[in-house]
Amino acid sequence: MTGRSGGFGDHSLKTLEESRKTYLQSLRVSTADATFFSHQNALRKFFSWYSPTANKPDSPGNTLAEFAKHLLTTLGQSVDTVAGHIHSLLNFLAFHHQSSPDELRVRLFSEIQLLSCPESAKESLSKEFGFQAGSEITRSVDALRAYLRQRQYGTRTHAYVELILAARARPTQIRLLNRSDLHLDEQTASIPLSETYLIAATGLHNEQTVDLPPDLTNVLETYIEHERKTPSQSGCQPLFTTIHGRASVGTLRRSVKLASEKARDYHCATRETNPDDRSPVDSVTAVVPSDIYRVALSDVENTS
The missing domain is CATH 1.10.150 (DNA polymerase; domain 1)
Structure with a gap:
């Protein structure tokens, strides 16, 4: 792509x-x-x-x-x-x-x-x-995104979530990005295709270049400048890091789930102060990266 x-x-x-x-x-x-x-x-x-x-x-x-x-x-x-x-x-x-x-x-x-x-x-x-996201998952991801923008702007979790949504790429592929895969001056990113695809496994087409909207570019710049941990190991420079190196699947999954639980509480609190919000209290649930990916793909028809 x-x-x-x-x-x-x-x-x-x-x-x-x-x-x-x-x-x-x-x-x-x-x-x-x-x-x-x-x-x-x-x-x-x-x-x-x-x-x-x-x-x-x-x-x-x-x-x-x-x-x-x-x-x-x-x-x-x-x-x-x-x-x-x-x-x-x-x-x-x-x-x-x-x-x-x-x-x-x-x-x-x-x-x-x-x-x-x-x-x-x-x-x-x-x-x-078919693997469309349901309405509850979509609302929950929207709530997570709103929470991250308001309370965790530019954090690793925020950058990770926004990049999955913008690139419509599998969470595993986003996790594997290196710093050099971002071209922020051009507002693009080079993202590897999963080798579960035949075209990637055979080398026919193993990378997609995606456009980065300006607001995501700002998030990534903030993350890289202020929030990204510099790994103690030398070599490649992963984009999403801990002090020990590339962030693991489990680390990123836990951070997304924790943020979405906080987003649920934030949604309930803001709902009480917004008389126009008639959504059910339990309409926002905790989500994980695979849920975010399904929501990103569900938006394909609206952005084509």
């Missing part, structure tokens, strides 16, 4: 063909035969169906959903087969668009809800590709 990905735009079939050639050449030498042939088969079916000059959808999410419908209703394939092909195409299209498979997956999930296909198939595909 460049942080700016969207629809197919003017991507021609020729350009897609070039991406397919590069993609399959890489998989041929870096994956097992079964994996290669599975992706090759999915792409063969996709390219026999897709035409940029026909009346096809104009975004990756629409395109994948309509292709899933084609596989189900025209070719009569099983839901399991369709899901397997779509997973292959999520990797291919993420490579083509230099995007994130998870971001495309969210766009796909939204479009699946609109498909005219058997409800049982729609429900199965929704379960396979």
Whole structure:
């Protein structure tokens, strides 16, 4: 992802063909035969169906959903087969668009809800590709963000939470950032893709460049200048640190959970002084980094 990905735009079939050639050449030498042939088969079916000059959808999410419908209703394939092909195409299209498979997956999930296909198939595909945040989690993350901005501005926890939300990147990948991955003068960050993605594991596409909004740049500058601990170890300079080195998964998870518990108390206190706030007292709960990531992805459709 460049942080700016969207629809197919003017991507021609020729350009897609070039991406397919590069993609399959890489998989041929870096994956097992079964994996290669599975992706090759999915792409063969996709390219026999897709035409940029026909009346096809104009975004990756629409395109994948309509292709899933084609596989189900025209070719009569099983839901399991369709899901397997779509997973292959999520990797291919993420490579083509230099995007994130998870971001495309969210766009796909939204479009699946609109498909005219058997409800049982729609429900199965929704379960396979959906990981939206619920309204309670969304409210809780909003409350955490408000609390951090008011009471913990520029802390490690604040910078970590805001960066997950802005980059729409997995918490583990944000934790692995080094200081050199931030380009604050350009308001961008280089974030590695998780190697759980095939395109990252094979080296096809293993880094995304994301835009940093000005308010996040200010948070990061404050954190680096005033709050970031300088590790005692030499070598690489991790962004999120303790005095011993890179902050662990557990350390960051605990700090987010603790801050969200304080945010819940802060929400209850401010609610008492705000007569216009009619939200239930228990509508804000403690959250962890994975919840923040789901909220970030849920916002994809609103920011595309």
